[in-house]
Amino acid sequence: MLNGHCECGRISFVIDGEINQLSHCHCSQCRRLHGAAYGTFARVTKKQFQYLSGTNDIKEYASSSDLKRFFCSNCGSNIMVTVNDEPEQLYLAMGIIDGDPITPEPFHIFVSSKAPWHSINDNAAQFDEFAPE
Ligand SMILES: [Zn+2]
Numbered sequence: 001m002l003n004g005h006c007e008c009g010r011i012s013f014v015i016d017g018e019i020n021q022l023s024h025c026h027c028s029q030c031r032r033l034h035g036a037a038y039g040t041f042a043r044v045t046k047k048q049f050q051y052l053s054g055t056n057d058i059k060e061y062a063s064s065s066d067l068k069r070f071f072c073s074n075c076g077s078n079i080m081v082t083v084n085d086e087p088e089q090l091y092l093a094m095g096i097i098d099g100d101p102i103t104p105e106p107f108h109i110f111v112s113s114k115a116p117w118h119s120i121n122d123n124a125a126q127f128d129e130f131a132p133e
């Protein structure tokens with residue numbers, strides 16, 4: 001079991017099982033919304049995920065017609081992204097998951113729109129847009 005919570009602690013959740021994909025997204029939306037060089041996402045299936053508290057504190061923002069982003073209305077922590085075409089998967093903000101979970105090899109996506117002031121200095125695979133499935 002993996003646990004996680006937002007910065008203020010109102011929203012908490014548990015994940016039953018392992019993260020099935022780990023990606024670093026360099027698109028401009030993730031950079032702005034995470035206030036960082038990129039957003040890191042842990043993909044889990046909807047069935048693995050359960051909120052423990054704070055569902056009334058969650059706000060939703062549609063950053064495009066097929067993406068919804070969920071965040072804490074009290075502290076602003078990013079919680080997850082959902083993709084309309086992938087209803088069974090959740091893309092959790094990796095930074096809100098506790099501890100040192102086992103993860104698949106990470107990769108970089110939307111490298112074509114990465115911040116000009118940031119250099120990728122690892123050997124993980126890079127894709128200009130989405131990774132091929
Ligand atoms: Zn919060």
Ligand SMILES: [Zn+2]
Nearest residue numbers: 025026027030
């Ligand atoms: Zn992104």
